[in-house]
Amino acid sequence: MGTLLRTVGRLATGIERGMSGISALTIFLIMVLVVADVAMRYAFNNPIKWSYPVISRYLMLYVFFFAVADTLRRNQHVIVGFLVGAMGIRGRSLVELVAYLPSILIFALVLGLGIGLVWSQFVHNDVVMDSLGWPSWIATLALPIGIGMLLVRIVLRVTALAARAVDPAADVAAAYGDPAEGDARIEGHE
Amino acid sequence: MTTLAIVVLLFVLMLCGIPLAFALLTAGVAGLYTVGGASMVLGILKTTPLSAANTYELLTIPMFMLMAEFVILSGIADNLFRAATVWVGRFPGGLGVATAMAGAAFGAISGSSTASAATLSATTLPSMLRAGYPPHIASGAVAISGTLAMLIPPSVAIVLYGLIANQNIGELLIAGILPGLLVAFTIAATVVIVVLASGTKPTTQRYSIRDKFAALKVVGPMVALFLMVTGVIYLGVATPTEAASLGAAGAMLLAWRAGKLTWQGLRHALTRAANTTCMIMLIIMCASVFAYFFTLTGLTQDLVAWIGALGISRWLVLLLILAIYIVLGCFLDQISVLILTIPITLPVVMALGFNPIWFGILVIVTAELGMVTPPVGLNVFVVARYSGMPAAQVFIGIWPHILAHIVAIAILLIWPEIILWLPTTMGN
Numbered sequence: 001m002g003t004l005l006r007t008v009g010r011l012a013t014g015i016e017r018g019m020s021g022i023s024a025l026t027i028f029l030i031m032v033l034v035v036a037d038v039a040m041r042y043a044f045n046n047p048i049k050w051s052y053p054v055i056s057r058y059l060m061l062y063v064f065f066f067a068v069a070d071t072l073r074r075n076q077h078v079i080v081g082f083l084v085g086a087m088g089i090r091g092r093s094l095v096e097l098v099a100y101l102p103s104i105l106i107f108a109l110v111l112g113l114g115i116g117l118v119w120s121q122f123v124h125n126d127v128v129m130d131s132l133g134w135p136s137w138i139a140t141l142a143l144p145i146g147i148g149m150l151l152v153r154i155v156l157r158v159t160a161l162a163a164r165a166v167d168p169a170a171d172v173a174a175a176y177g178d179p180a181e182g183d184a185r186i187e188g189h190e
Numbered sequence: 191m192t193t194l195a196i197v198v199l200l201f202v203l204m205l206c207g208i209p210l211a212f213a214l215l216t217a218g219v220a221g222l223y224t225v226g227g228a229s230m231v232l233g234i235l236k237t238t239p240l241s242a243a244n245t246y247e248l249l250t251i252p253m254f255m256l257m258a259e260f261v262i263l264s265g266i267a268d269n270l271f272r273a274a275t276v277w278v279g280r281f282p283g284g285l286g287v288a289t290a291m292a293g294a295a296f297g298a299i300s301g302s303s304t305a306s307a308a309t310l311s312a313t314t315l316p317s318m319l320r321a322g323y324p325p326h327i328a329s330g331a332v333a334i335s336g337t338l339a340m341l342i343p344p345s346v347a348i349v350l351y352g353l354i355a356n357q358n359i360g361e362l363l364i365a366g367i368l369p370g371l372l373v374a375f376t377i378a379a380t381v382v383i384v385v386l387a388s389g390t391k392p393t394t395q396r397y398s399i400r401d402k403f404a405a406l407k408v409v410g411p412m413v414a415l416f417l418m419v420t421g422v423i424y425l426g427v428a429t430p431t432e433a434a435s436l437g438a439a440g441a442m443l444l445a446w447r448a449g450k451l452t453w454q455g456l457r458h459a460l461t462r463a464a465n466t467t468c469m470i471m472l473i474i475m476c477a478s479v480f481a482y483f484f485t486l487t488g489l490t491q492d493l494v495a496w497i498g499a500l501g502i503s504r505w506l507v508l509l510l511i512l513a514i515y516i517v518l519g520c521f522l523d524q525i526s527v528l529i530l531t532i533p534i535t536l537p538v539v540m541a542l543g544f545n546p547i548w549f550g551i552l553v554i555v556t557a558e559l560g561m562v563t564p565p566v567g568l569n570v571f572v573v574a575r576y577s578g579m580p581a582a583q584v585f586i587g588i589w590p591h592i593l594a595h596i597v598a599i600a601i602l603l604i605w606p607e608i609i610l611w612l613p614t615t616m617g618n
Contacts, residue, residue, distance in 0.1 A: 020461060020464060020465070021457075021461070023464040023468070024457065024460035024461045024463070024464040025460070026464075027252050027256065027460055027463055027464055027467070028460055030249060030252075030253075030435070031253060031256065031435050031438050031439055031442075032439075034249075034253075034431065034432055034435035034436075035435055035436060035439045037432070038428055038432050038435075038436060042427075052246065055246065055249065056244055056245070056246040056249075057244060060243055060244065060245075060246070060248065060249065061240070061243050061244070063252065063464060063467060063468070064243045064467070064468055064471045064472075065243070067464045067465060067467070067468035068468050068472060070465065070468075071465045071468040071469055071472070072209070074465060076465045076466070076469055077209035077210065077211060077212075077469050077472065077473075078209060078210040078211070078469065078473065078523055078525050078526055079207060079208070079209055079210065080204045080205065080207075080210060080521075080522060080523075080526060083205040083206075083207075084205070084206060084207035085207070092207065095206050095207065096206060096207050096208060098206070099203050099206035099207065099208045099212075099213075099216075100208055100212070102216045102219075102220075103208070103212045103215065103216060106215055106216065106219050106235070109231075109232070109235055110235050110239060113232065113235055113236040114239070117236065117240075140240065143239055143240060147239070
């Protein structure tokens with residue numbers, strides 16, 4: 001069980017890092033695109049007309065959904081839990097586990113709805129912008145991929161918490177996530 | 191009764207140690223289910239994730255974060271304190287004043303208060319300690335000076351307020367300039383008073399006129415970045431989103447010119463910007479679900495009607511709201527405070543006839559206090575961590591600044607023009 005959890009945890013980590021890399025690259029692309037748009041507008045009076053819809057309808061979705069699982073793995077979300085901080089490992093694991101459980105159901109619903117939406121847009125050949133005529137499903141696809149990976153991370157984390165509640169010394173770092181890669185207390189609160 | 195139960199559920203989940211976003215989502219879905227059943231839950235879960243992520247203005251946040259990362263990488267922030275010291279270092283408490291000046295200057299090119307506190311800790315604290323400043327006075331000055339980045343544009347906190355409150359982000363950013371200078375002056379004056387009152391005599395140093403003008407050279411890139419972001423917003427040349435992107439690109443060029451832009455540094459900066467953006471976007475998405483529930487219950491309208499029926503002074507209501515913000519800031523981080531309270535307090539404040547931009551800046555100045563008050567004052571822990579001092583010692587040095595900060599808030603309450611004048615002079 002422990003070996004399987006570690007293996008799945010490491011595999012998920014690898015995928016999350018790759019997706020997070022795509023998200024980071026997309027941010028860089030957005031920066032270049034916006035600067036180019038402003039430069040074209042003032043230097044040549046010829047702005048890049050498609051930059052706004054492409055950024056807001058496509059690129060922002062990939063920035064967000066492709067980093068969502070990795071952000072949880074790195075514990076970079078805002079967490080208030082100073083109450084559980086005072087508890088022992090076993091008690092804290094149990095409390096966290098119970099609190100995470102409803103999220104599994106809710107994100108599974110979001111995933112199901114997202115898959116349905118992508119399929120519907122694909123079948124009906126929906127387009128985001130009339131001017132460009134780009135398919136909507138390419139943008140929406142980021143949602144089920146990102147939320148699907150987030151769901152995997154939450155399930156891994158809940159499993160890790162269950163293992164830690166049984167045995168506080170259990171090695172579950174790969175499944176829980178690796179806070180050492182980013183200090184949530186510093187980086188997550190701006 | 192249902193509303194109360196859902197709010198209690200939200201706070202219980204938050205205290206259980208799961209991310210704030212998950213707590214908001216779970217409580218929001220539970221509330222929507224009780225009010226409108228499964229069909230309402232499914233309808234909102236189908237549309238909210240995409241609509242929340244489609245907000246173009248949100249792009250301002252990753253660009254400001256990216257700008258802060260590149261500014262740190264370029265090393266120009268390290269020189270700001272040295273330049274300020276050359277000009278004011280000869281006066282009693284001069285290094286403390288230079289710390290406040292460096293905090294304001296760093297705030298003018300970065301929107302992250304924790305990054306500011308970390309940078310100031312590394313650059314200003316050793317100099318102040320070497321000059322004989324008591325550790326609690328030196329560390330207190332650094333921790334409070336770091337908060338200026340929340341107020342002086344570019345500011346991530348102000349952008350977040352603008353997004354939640356649906357207010358003009360450009361006007362909000364410009365509105366933060368004069369209060370930022372007021373708070374910087376308050377910090378500098380407090381340090382001088384505390385140093386003189388403590389009876390310590392830190393060593394001072396004189397510099398020649400040539401040194402003073404030579405020191406201004408390092409300010410050049412900072413001024414260029416400030417004009418590239420705040421200048422273009424003020425002149426109406428670019429939107430805040432475009433200005434933020436220009437700032438990020440400009441800061442990247444500065445890091446490259448300084449020979450400090452490595453592949454690893456670039457990757458690190460981009461990943462951190464992606465993670466922070468994602469953290470904020472997930473909170474906004476989940477808070478939208480919770481907000482649907484709140485809207486359906488009509489609680490905010492009831493609250494506005496109830497306060498109206500009380501017949502008490504609107505100023506008293508405003509003071510009570512700000513007092514609640516100070517208390518909340520002691521226990522919650524600033525993002526949580528803004529997300530949880532603005533949808534409730536803003537309609538009340540607007541119904542009382544107050545300006546939402548003025549209120550927003552007041553909330554941010556008040557939220558600055560939360561960055562330095564126990565038990566969760568984040569900047570204090572950042573300074574303690576970087577300096578190796580006990581957090582309790584830094585907290586001791588913070589108290590005079592908290593009192594001075596309250597005076598600054600009172601000044602902004604009495605003279606709203608300090609906040610509202612500059613936005614009225616903006617270009618279209």
